[in-house]
Amino acid sequence: MRRSVAYPLAAVAAVAAPVLVAAPASAHGYVSAPPSRQALCATGAVPDCGPIQFEPQSVEGPKGLKSCDGGLSQFSVLSDESRDWPATSVGTSVPFRWVFTARHRTSNWEYFVDGTKVATVDGGNQQPDAVVTHNIDLSKFKGRHTVLAVWNIGDTPNAFYSCIDLNIGGGGDGGSQPAPTGEPTRAPAPTTQPTTPAPASSSRPPAPTGEPASGRTWKAGETYKTGDVVTFNGARFRCRQGHTALPGWEPSQFTLALWLPL
Amino acid sequence: MSARRRAILLVVLAAALPLTACDGDPAETKAASAASKAPSSGYNDQDVIFLQMMVAHHEQGLEMVRLAADRAEREQVRTLASAVDATQTEELKLMKSWLAKWSKPTTSEAAENAHLHHGAAPATGAKEIGALRKAKGAGFEPAFLNLFIGHQGSAVEMARTEQSKGASSDAKAFAGRVVESRTAEIRQMLRLLNS
Numbered sequence: 001m002r003r004s005v006a007y008p009l010a011a012v013a014a015v016a017a018p019v020l021v022a023a024p025a026s027a028h029g030y031v032s033a034p035p036s037r038q039a040l041c042a043t044g045a046v047p048d049c050g051p052i053q054f055e056p057q058s059v060e061g062p063k064g065l066k067s068c069d070g071g072l073s074q075f076s077v078l079s080d081e082s083r084d085w086p087a088t089s090v091g092t093s094v095p096f097r098w099v100f101t102a103r104h105r106t107s108n109w110e111y112f113v114d115g116t117k118v119a120t121v122d123g124g125n126q127q128p129d130a131v132v133t134h135n136i137d138l139s140k141f142k143g144r145h146t147v148l149a150v151w152n153i154g155d156t157p158n159a160f161y162s163c164i165d166l167n168i169g170g171g172g173d174g175g176s177q178p179a180p181t182g183e184p185t186r187a188p189a190p191t192t193q194p195t196t197p198a199p200a201s202s203s204r205p206p207a208p209t210g211e212p213a214s215g216r217t218w219k220a221g222e223t224y225k226t227g228d229v230v231t232f233n234g235a236r237f238r239c240r241q242g243h244t245a246l247p248g249w250e251p252s253q254f255t256l257a258l259w260l261p262l
Numbered sequence: 263m264s265a266r267r268r269a270i271l272l273v274v275l276a277a278a279l280p281l282t283a284c285d286g287d288p289a290e291t292k293a294a295s296a297a298s299k300a301p302s303s304g305y306n307d308q309d310v311i312f313l314q315m316m317v318a319h320h321e322q323g324l325e326m327v328r329l330a331a332d333r334a335e336r337e338q339v340r341t342l343a344s345a346v347d348a349t350q351t352e353e354l355k356l357m358k359s360w361l362a363k364w365s366k367p368t369t370s371e372a373a374e375n376a377h378l379h380h381g382a383a384p385a386t387g388a389k390e391i392g393a394l395r396k397a398k399g400a401g402f403e404p405a406f407l408n409l410f411i412g413h414q415g416s417a418v419e420m421a422r423t424e425q426s427k428g429a430s431s432d433a434k435a436f437a438g439r440v441v442e443s444r445t446a447e448i449r450q451m452l453r454l455l456n457s
Contacts, residue, residue: 028415032408035452042449099412246443258348258349
């Protein structure tokens with residue numbers, strides 16, 4: 001069922017050349033919080049993970065494995081203990097959240113700590129809810145441990161594997177964040193901007209003509225406010241909607257709602 | 263699974279416009295193969311079904327981000343949701359304009375049924391959006407983030423299929439944008455979920 005095809009990854013910045021990637025299969029899922037190893041790769045918290053960073057949901061292998069990589073050589077980084085995976089500090093009852101991109105009927109979910117099964121959650125051979133959280137009691141463990149979470153599919157011989165590195169009993173109780181109530185005041189500055197275009201300046205020549213404040217070059221990761229002006233590929237654009245710039249959101253015909261050509 | 267439950271499930275699935283591109287080659291489905299291959303005009307069946315699936319996918323995505331722009335607790339999450347709203351609204355117009363140019367409907371049975379052949383539910387459907395609508399307070403943000411990470415993950419999967427099997431340069435360039443921007447959105451949302 002698993003086949004391989006070559007296709008170029010569009011994230012040119014991240015990948016030098018087209019690489020061979022396993023074709024996504026039809027069911028997908030992984031543990032998003034506390035972050036599994038593939039989630040840490042996808043966020044870039046752990047760098048240079050290879051193709052898994054683009055498809056953290058694809059660690060699929062036959063049922064019964066005890067490996068973080070599902071037996072897939074292209075994802076073997078997930079089993080590489082020399083990567084010094086950061087451990088998330090959690091309490092003794094840990095909520096594990098799953099992300100699904102397709103929801104197959106589920107036999108069950110299993111959780112192992114250092115190879116020993118600590119919990120089984122029945123899936124009733126039903127399609128799971130879109131958001132699944134399991135609270136797992138890890139009070140018998142203290143300190144640093146690796147949890148293997150397994151999603152056993154009901155209608156295929158396969159399972160999906162996620163390894164989560166934890167520092168148990170080392171942090172707040174209740175796990176990484178059962179409810180993120182604590183941080184309403186993270187970034188008070190840029191309130192959501194209404195989409196009204198900024199005061200219309202008269203149309204200007206495309207070349208920046210002696211305007212000191214508006215010549216910044218568009219850059220991923222920057223936070224832009226409505227009215228900010230950037231240059232990109234020699235043209236100038238005004239921000240119409242406050243946002244943090246992402247790769248793929250540079251000014252273009254696809255992002256006219258964010259960037260108005262000047 | 264009882265017959266009744268299965269029937270309900272099918273209704274739910276049909277209503278939910280199953281969206282994820284799967285193993286099956288959508289271009290092989292019956293409705294799509296009725297569409298003509300038209301290399302001269304620069305597109306193929308895969309382009310059509312990709313855009314039709316993405317139109318429905320975008321409409322569901324917009325429902326979700328509009329809830330988040332209103333209800334998320336953190337400014338960063340609301341700002342991301344508003345920016346996704348802006349970009350996807352624009353993309354939706356573009357996709358519909360291409361389908362109109364090719365004289366194709368914005369939806370099709372083939373696009374809706376792309377999931378049923380192997381019995382999987384898509385990442386998100388009407389039921390899941392309904393559940394999100396009911397999520398309140400501190401529970402809303404993690405529910406939204408998890409749901410939307412999965413939703414955008416399916417978009418990446420559909421777009422990759424388009425990149426390898428599509429013919430239209432516009433649709434393939436758009437698919438490249440989808441892969442890139444959604445991967446970056448997922449990265450940001452995973453960080454938000456764990457901070």
